[in-house]
Amino acid sequence: MSTTDSQLFAQRESVEQVEEGDVLAPKFDEHGLIAVVTTDAKSGELLMHGYMNAEALEKTIETGEAHYWSRSRQVLWHKGATSGLTQKIVEMRIDDDQDAVWLRVDVAGSGASCHVGYRSCFYREVPTGAAGSEPVKLTYREDEKTFDPQDVYGDVPNPTQL
Amino acid sequence: MSTTDSQLFAQRESVEQVEEGDVLAPKFDEHGLIAVVTTDAKSGELLMHGYMNAEALEKTIETGEAHYWSRSRQVLWHKGATSGLTQKIVEMRIDDDQDAVWLRVDVAGSGASCHVGYRSCFYREVPTGAAGSEPVKLTYREDEKTFDPQDVYGDVPNPTQL
Numbered sequence: 001m002s003t004t005d006s007q008l009f010a011q012r013e014s015v016e017q018v019e020e021g022d023v024l025a026p027k028f029d030e031h032g033l034i035a036v037v038t039t040d041a042k043s044g045e046l047l048m049h050g051y052m053n054a055e056a057l058e059k060t061i062e063t064g065e066a067h068y069w070s071r072s073r074q075v076l077w078h079k080g081a082t083s084g085l086t087q088k089i090v091e092m093r094i095d096d097d098q099d100a101v102w103l104r105v106d107v108a109g110s111g112a113s114c115h116v117g118y119r120s121c122f123y124r125e126v127p128t129g130a131a132g133s134e135p136v137k138l139t140y141r142e143d144e145k146t147f148d149p150q151d152v153y154g155d156v157p158n159p160t161q162l
Numbered sequence: 163m164s165t166t167d168s169q170l171f172a173q174r175e176s177v178e179q180v181e182e183g184d185v186l187a188p189k190f191d192e193h194g195l196i197a198v199v200t201t202d203a204k205s206g207e208l209l210m211h212g213y214m215n216a217e218a219l220e221k222t223i224e225t226g227e228a229h230y231w232s233r234s235r236q237v238l239w240h241k242g243a244t245s246g247l248t249q250k251i252v253e254m255r256i257d258d259d260q261d262a263v264w265l266r267v268d269v270a271g272s273g274a275s276c277h278v279g280y281r282s283c284f285y286r287e288v289p290t291g292a293a294g295s296e297p298v299k300l301t302y303r304e305d306e307k308t309f310d311p312q313d314v315y316g317d318v319p320n321p322t323q324l
Contacts, residue, residue: 010297012324019278019322024288024298027324035211037199044206046255049197049262061298064291089291093208093284093303096276097322100211102284114258116181122255122264126186129226129251135172136186136223138256160181160259162174162189 006058012098019096027099028054033069034101038113040120041090041104047113048121052101064089066103072159083152084109110146115159117145168220174260181258189261190216195231196261200275203252203266209275210283214263226251228265234321245314247271272308277321279307 010025012018018025028034033051040047052060056067056076066087070077080086087105094101107113114121123142172187174180180187190196195213202209214222218229218238228249232239242248249267256263269275276283285304 007295008293008298015320015322015324018324022286022300022302024300035197037208037211039201039206039208044201046199046201046264049199049257049264058293061288061290062293092288092290094286094288094300095211095283096278096280096285100283101288102208102211116258118258121257121262123258124184124256126223126254126256126263128223128254131170131220131224133169136170138184138186140184141255158177160177162177162180 006054008058008061009054018098024094025098026054026057026094026101027097029099033071034099036066036068036101036103038066038087038103038105040111041106045120046122047087047105047107047119057101060089060092060103066105070159072161073157079113080108082156083112083147085112087113112146115149115153117147117149118142119146168216170220170223171216180260186256187260188216188219188256188263189259191261193233195233196263198228198230198263198265200228200249200265200267202273203268207282208284209249209267209269209281219263222251222254222265228267232321234323235319241275242270244318245271245274245309247274249275274308277311277315279309279311280304281308 010023012025032053036050038047050068053069056069059067066079068077086108091104112119124138125141172185174187194215198212198214200209212230215231218231221229228241230239248270253266274281286300287303
C-alpha cells in the first residue's frame with residue numbers, strides 16, 4: 001500500500017504544509033515504513049521503538065489500538081494479539097517532518113511491552129562520559145522479568161536478528 | 163566506519179548475548195544507522211526521533227552530549243552546535259535487540275529541540291478512533307514557538323524533505 005492509497009493521508013506538497021499544516025501527510029521510507037516511539041501514558045517510560053507501514057498506521061488510527069509492521073516476520077502486527085498485552089492509544093502525535101509517530105499508551109494486563117519479558121525494551125543502561133578502549137559494559141535497570149517468554153510465546157520464533 | 167572499527171562495540175555473536183548480555187553490541191541498518199529516541203529527563207516528554215551512525219554513537223558515549231547523523235545533510239551533527247541548544251545526557255539506554263537507543267537529556271538554553279521552533283518535534287496530535295474518508299486533521303499541542311528559526315538558523319537549508 002502506498003501513501004496515496006489511503007484516504008486518511010494527504011499528499012506531501014510542500015515543507016510548509018508538512019511542518020506547519022494541520023493535515024496528516026506521513027512520510028514512509030524506501031521500505032514503506034515510518035518510525036514509531038511508544039511510551040507509557042502514565043509513567044512516561046519509553047516502552048518500545050518500532051515501525052508501521054501505511055496499513056498499520058491506518059489500523060491504529062481507526063481502532064485506537066497499536067498496530068505495527070514486524071520487520072522480522074514481515075507481517076502486520078496487532079500488538080498483544082499473542083500475549084494479550086495490547087496497547088490502547090491515549091494520545092498519538094506526529095513529528096515536524098511527519099516521518100515519526102509517538103504513541104502514548106495504556107498497556108493491558110501486566111503492562112509489559114518487551115518480548116524478552118521486561119516491562120520496557122530499554123532495560124539496560126549505556127554509561128557515558130568515560131569511554132575506554134574496551135566494549136562498553138551495560139547495566140540492568142529492571143531487576144526481573146514480568147513474564148516468562150516461553151509461557152507466552154511458546155515456539156514462536158524470536159524476532160531478534162543478528 | 164563499520165561496527166567492528168570501534169573498540170567500544172562488541173561483535174554481535176548470538177541472540178542471547180545481544181538480548182541478555184551486558185555488553186554493547188549495537189546493530190546498524192543497511193545505511194549504517196541506529197534509531198534514537200530523545201526525551202526530556204525532567205518532564206519525560208518526547209523531544210525528537212533521530213539517527214546515529216557509529217561515529218555519532220561513539221562521540222555521544224565519549225562526550226556525554228548528544229551527537230546524531232543528519233540524514234538530510236549527510237554529516238555528523240553535534241546537536242546544538244548551531245542553535246546552542248545542546249543535549250546533555252542524563253541517562254542512555256539500549257533496547258533488547260540493540261537497534262535503538264534512548265537518550266534522556268537536559269537541553270541547554272530555552273530547552274527546545276525542534277528546528278521549527280517548538281519545544282518538542284511532536285507538537286501535533288493525530289486523533290484516533292474515528293477515522294472517516296478524508297485526510298486526518300491534526301491538532302496543535304504547543305501554542306507557540308520558543309524561538310524564531312530564521313534568527314537561529316538563518317540561511318541554513320531546512321532539513322525537512324518531501
